[in-house]
Amino acid sequence: MTRHIRVIPRLDIKGNNLIKGIHLEGLRVVGDPQEFALRYYAEGADELVFVDIVASLYQRNNLSDIIKRAANQIYVPITVGGGIRSLDDVSRMMHSGADKVAINTAAIARPDLIAEVARRYGSQCMVLGVEAKRVADSHWEVYTDNGRQRTGRDVVAWVRQAVELGAGEVMLTSVDQEGTRKGFDIPLLQAVCTAVTVPVIASGGFGRAIDAPAAAAAGVSAIAVADALHWRRMGIGQIKQATQAAGWDVRMEIPS
Amino acid sequence: MSPSVVVLDYGVGNLLNMVRALEHCGAAVRVAERGGASLANASRLVLPGVGAFGDGMAELRARGLDELVLRHAQTGRPFLGICVGMQMLFDVSEEMGEHPGLGLLAGRVKAVPAVGADGRAHRIPHIGWKALEPRRDWQGTLLSDTQPGERVYFVHSYAPVPDHEEVRLADTDYDGVNICAAVMRGNLYGCQFHPERSASPGLHMLRRFLAA
Numbered sequence: 001m002t003r004h005i006r007v008i009p010r011l012d013i014k015g016n017n018l019i020k021g022i023h024l025e026g027l028r029v030v031g032d033p034q035e036f037a038l039r040y041y042a043e044g045a046d047e048l049v050f051v052d053i054v055a056s057l058y059q060r061n062n063l064s065d066i067i068k069r070a071a072n073q074i075y076v077p078i079t080v081g082g083g084i085r086s087l088d089d090v091s092r093m094m095h096s097g098a099d100k101v102a103i104n105t106a107a108i109a110r111p112d113l114i115a116e117v118a119r120r121y122g123s124q125c126m127v128l129g130v131e132a133k134r135v136a137d138s139h140w141e142v143y144t145d146n147g148r149q150r151t152g153r154d155v156v157a158w159v160r161q162a163v164e165l166g167a168g169e170v171m172l173t174s175v176d177q178e179g180t181r182k183g184f185d186i187p188l189l190q191a192v193c194t195a196v197t198v199p200v201i202a203s204g205g206f207g208r209a210i211d212a213p214a215a216a217a218a219g220v221s222a223i224a225v226a227d228a229l230h231w232r233r234m235g236i237g238q239i240k241q242a243t244q245a246a247g248w249d250v251r252m253e254i255p256s
Numbered sequence: 257m258s259p260s261v262v263v264l265d266y267g268v269g270n271l272l273n274m275v276r277a278l279e280h281c282g283a284a285v286r287v288a289e290r291g292g293a294s295l296a297n298a299s300r301l302v303l304p305g306v307g308a309f310g311d312g313m314a315e316l317r318a319r320g321l322d323e324l325v326l327r328h329a330q331t332g333r334p335f336l337g338i339c340v341g342m343q344m345l346f347d348v349s350e351e352m353g354e355h356p357g358l359g360l361l362a363g364r365v366k367a368v369p370a371v372g373a374d375g376r377a378h379r380i381p382h383i384g385w386k387a388l389e390p391r392r393d394w395q396g397t398l399l400s401d402t403q404p405g406e407r408v409y410f411v412h413s414y415a416p417v418p419d420h421e422e423v424r425l426a427d428t429d430y431d432g433v434n435i436c437a438a439v440m441r442g443n444l445y446g447c448q449f450h451p452e453r454s455a456s457p458g459l460h461m462l463r464r465f466l467a468a
Contacts, residue, residue: 004384041455046385075277077409077453094270099453121270122307122340124381124411168381168413197370199379221379251385251407255455 004249006046006222007212007239009229010203011036012053013066013082019053020179020227027053030230037070040229043236044254047077049102049171049201049224051129053146055083064096071097075255081129081171085109090117094125102171104129105144108151108158111165118166127201128167130155132188133175140188147175155188156195163196170200171224177205179227184215193219212239213246258284259466262298264325264341265289266315274304274338277452281462291320300465301328304452305340309349309365309414312340313357322358329360334443334468336398339412342439342446346416361439361446362419368412373432381413382430386449388437388457391424398445398468399426399438401460408447408454410437415448443468 011018011033018033030036037048048070052063067080080093081102090101107114107128117126131147132140132155140155159170172192174185184205193200199221205211206225215223228234237252244250261283265271275285288295303325305312316322328335337345344357349365357365372378385407394400410428415435418424426438428449438447445465451458 003378004386006384071273072276075280075453075455075459077411077450095272097272097276099270099273119311120307123413124383125306169383197377197380199381199383221383253407253456 002247002249003216003221005212005216005220005243007236007243007250008047008049008201008222008224009036009040009045009236010049010051010224010226012051012226013063014052014054015062016066018230020230033066034069036230037074040236041074041076042255044240044251045076045236046222046251047079048074049079049081051080051102052082064092067093067096067098079127079171081127086113087116087120090121094121100125100127100169102127102129104131107162108142108144108153111161114162114165114167118168123166123168126167127169127171128159128162130159130170130172130192131175132172132185134185134188138187138191140191143175147178156191159192160195163198167198169198170196171203172200174204178203180205181207181228183207183211184218184223186214186218189215189218189220209234209239209242212243213248216243216246216248258282259300260284260286260298261300261302261466262286262288262295263302263304264316264321266312266319266321270306271304274302274452277459277462278302278466281459281466283466288321288324289319291324295324296327298328298333300334300468301325301336303335303337303341303344305338305342305344307340309340309343309351309357310353310355313344313355316344325358326360329444332443334465335445336465337446338452339448339450342448343414343416345439345444345446346418349414351414360444361416361423361441363416365414365416368415368430368435369433372430376431378431381411382435383411384409385454386410386428386430386437388426388428391427392422394425397425397440398461398464401464402457406457408437408449408451408457410449412448416446
């Protein structure tokens with residue numbers, strides 16, 4: 001069967017700015033997140049993901065205003081991540097216009113938060129954010145705080161546990177590939193897609209259009225793309241065409 | 257004058273994006289958290305829905321909104337249930353036990369099959385932009401501005417299986433498994449997908465609803 005593949009621009013946010021870095025360090029300001037979000041919506045983004053990349057580190061949460069502005073003009077699903085630590089945080093994001101939340105650090109600290117979010121808002125709202133770093137062949141460790149903090153947890157075991165608790169989707173970021181433009185960590189995607197039956201979003205490493213169908217072949221349901229879009233090296237349509245040409249089911253329409 | 261809509265808030269889901277989408281389409285939106293006499297003449301009702309069926313129905317009843325929906329349906333005025341709000345129109349849901357719904361449409365809400373027609377496992381929840389295929393003529397319905405094959409956004413693990421073919425308006429396909437995507441009986445409408453998150457095709461449908 002032809003799997004459906006979503007293409008999801010990922011907007012990493014610091015303060016009021018859209019930023020991008022290499023290996024999640026050495027950040028560079030890209031621009032106004034609203035301007036980019038509107039462009040991606042018009043280009044046919046299937047969803048948008050906003051991640052506040054410093055929220056976990058500095059214990060603050062300033063995404064609400066950015067999400068409110070975006071949700072006002074954008075009629076595709078919006079996922080928000082970064083610094084979400086409690087049901088109150090989830091509620092604030094949902095009331096700002098988020099459709100889903102991605103939770104990473106707080107879920108590691110207290111896995112029951114996954115079950116609480118799933119119970120109150122439904123599993124479809126509870127996206128598990130995972131930062132995976134390769135530690136050996138076919139073995140990845142869960143990191144938090146944008147690849148700075150190791151947890152000692154095995155990625156595959158953690159994703160299984162989180163899905164049992166109620167996570168309805170997994171956004172899987174390779175810390176090794178992030179910002180390299182060298183392609184996704186395919187063995188990582190395969191390992192996680194085999195371990196769970198919820199949809200998996202590949203993140204970290206997209207560089208060339210053919211990276212999208214390669215991730216699809218590894219089993220994912222969506223791919224997240226950041227700097228290739230931000231720096232206009234590629235358009236969403238190009239990525240989708242390459243994915244469709246490889247035989248995957250893709251939404252080619254753009255909003256009229 | 258702007259067409260008016262009452263969006264029912266039973267405290268579980270997030271109404272904000274629903275309200276915004278309706279306002280974008282030109283509606284004057286009022287959000288109602290409780291049933292009551294002042295809503296008896298509402299020209300249009302929307303029942304959005306995320307979260308679990310059982311919790312949602314319990315909240316709907318606790319707030320007297322179930323009665324409101326039942327009475328509104330009798331008047332023949334337009335009603336739109338979305339996602340879990342569509343599922344609630346049916347007799348019963350099998351999500352986490354067995355929970356009675358509003359019983360306005362005959363049928364059961366069942367888990368989306370975990371395997372495709374080829375017997376191979378596929379991803380649940382069922383998420384993505386899927387094509388709408390007609391089960392009847394869309395002329396004169398909320399989908400009259402929609403082309404067969406247009407894609408809308410689904411995110412769900414359960415879907416209704418209507419007893420009666422004539423209420424089925426549109427289906428979508430998930431690996432060879434037919435999924436009921438939209439139903440109607442008179443002015444009573446339900447859709448499993450999210451028009452408020454489905455870009456132009458979803459907004460077209462909401463505009464038709466406001467013109468109904």
